[in-house]
Amino acid sequence: MLVLNNVSKTFxxxxxxxxxxxxxxxxxxxxxxxxSVVGANGSGKSTLQNLIAGTxxxxxxxxxxxxxxxxxxxxxxxxxxxxRVFQNPLQGTAPELxxxxxxxxxxxxxxxxxxxxxxxxxxxxxxxxxxxxxxMGLENKIHQPMGLLSGGQRQALTLLMTVMxxxxxLLLDEPTAALDPRSAARVMExxxxxxxxxxxxxxxxxxxxxxxxxxxxxxxQLSHGRIKRDLSNEEKHRxxxxxxxxxxxxx
Ligand SMILES: Nc1ncnc2c1ncn2[C@@H]1O[C@H](COP(=O)(O)OP(=O)(O)OP(=O)(O)O)[C@@H](O)[C@H]1O
Numbered sequence: 001m002l003v004l005n006n007v008s009k010t011f012x013x014x015x016x017x018x019x020x021x022x023x024x025x026x027x028x029x030x031x032x033x034x035x036s037v038v039g040a041n042g043s044g045k046s047t048l049q050n051l052i053a054g055t056x057x058x059x060x061x062x063x064x065x066x067x068x069x070x071x072x073x074x075x076x077x078x079x080x081x082x083x084r085v086f087q088n089p090l091q092g093t094a095p096e097l098x099x100x101x102x103x104x105x106x107x108x109x110x111x112x113x114x115x116x117x118x119x120x121x122x123x124x125x126x127x128x129x130x131x132x133x134x135x136m137g138l139e140n141k142i143h144q145p146m147g148l149l150s151g152g153q154r155q156a157l158t159l160l161m162t163v164m165x166x167x168x169x170l171l172l173d174e175p176t177a178a179l180d181p182r183s184a185a186r187v188m189e190x191x192x193x194x195x196x197x198x199x200x201x202x203x204x205x206x207x208x209x210x211x212x213x214x215x216x217x218x219x220x221q222l223s224h225g226r227i228k229r230d231l232s233n234e235e236k237h238r239x240x241x242x243x244x245x246x247x248x249x250x251x
Contacts, residue, residue, distance in 0.1 A: 002029040002052070002169055002201050007061035009047055009225075021047040023225040024061070031168070034195050034202040036212040036236075038244060039222035040251045045205045048222070049171045052203070054078045065169055079109050083162040087174040089154040095147030099138065099157060102146050103127045106161035130160055134190065152183030159191050163198045170195065172204040176211065188215050209241040223251055 054075030
């Protein structure tokens with residue numbers, strides 16, 4: 001379970017251009033909870049993910065994952081339990097390495113590692129089997145460089161790599177923004193299935209209102225660094241995209 005307790009982050013404190021990006025934010029995300037996070041530009045969505053991933057540190061408050069205090073933990077150590085999928089399909093994988101070697105690297109995430117790219121047969125067969133389940137015809141291409149794949153294929157594989165490691169929390173930062181609508185839907189369907197199968201806790205940032213409503217089982221709206229709305233799955237099901245557009249007009 002992810003727990004944030006009174007977490008704040010201010011950029012340029014005590015200066016004329018001070019920005020309070022997150023303001024005493026508290027909330028929890030349990031395993032299996034897939035939270036869509038919406039909010040106007042600058043409402044604090046990426047800052048929230050950056051603080052959890054450890055690329056920046058909180059000024060105050062506590063961030064815990066399964067009782068482990070993360071505040072002062074280096075990002076590479078957190079990466080054992082926390083994975084992130086970005087908007088840009090090129091981010092997060094090594095284009096010159098093969099699909100298989102990318103899986104190998106992902107399986108070593110956050111662990112003390114001697115970087116060995118060798119893979120044993122059992123691992124290779126497990127990767128091939130999991131890749132086959134994607135039904136993208138990539139199981140016979142696992143020795144090809146990652147860089148040759150389409151954006152949608154890369155995002156799908158990145159998701160698969162994530163769940164095959166020890167990850168408990170998945171941060172999705174507009175993972176479909178660079179994809180065509182068909183690939184976007186395919187990647188989100190896959191994400192939903194993997195998240196449910198592996199019971200991950202998920203924070204999913206999106207600017208796409210239909211995606212925010214179609215995927216996930218909870219909906220949070222951030223506004224000026226605070227949670228303005230936090231809706232259960234049932235409440236979310238009663239919403240229409242138009243309702244979300246109206247939330248943005250209020251801001
Ligand atoms: N590294 C940084 N240095 C200075 N200011 C920052 C930094 N990161 C974010 N900010 C500021 O903090 C506020 C929140 O930014 P953040 O990127 O978290 O918003 P967001 O909701 O993700 O926005 P968007 O939808 O545009 O991506 C903004 O005013 C932004 O300019």
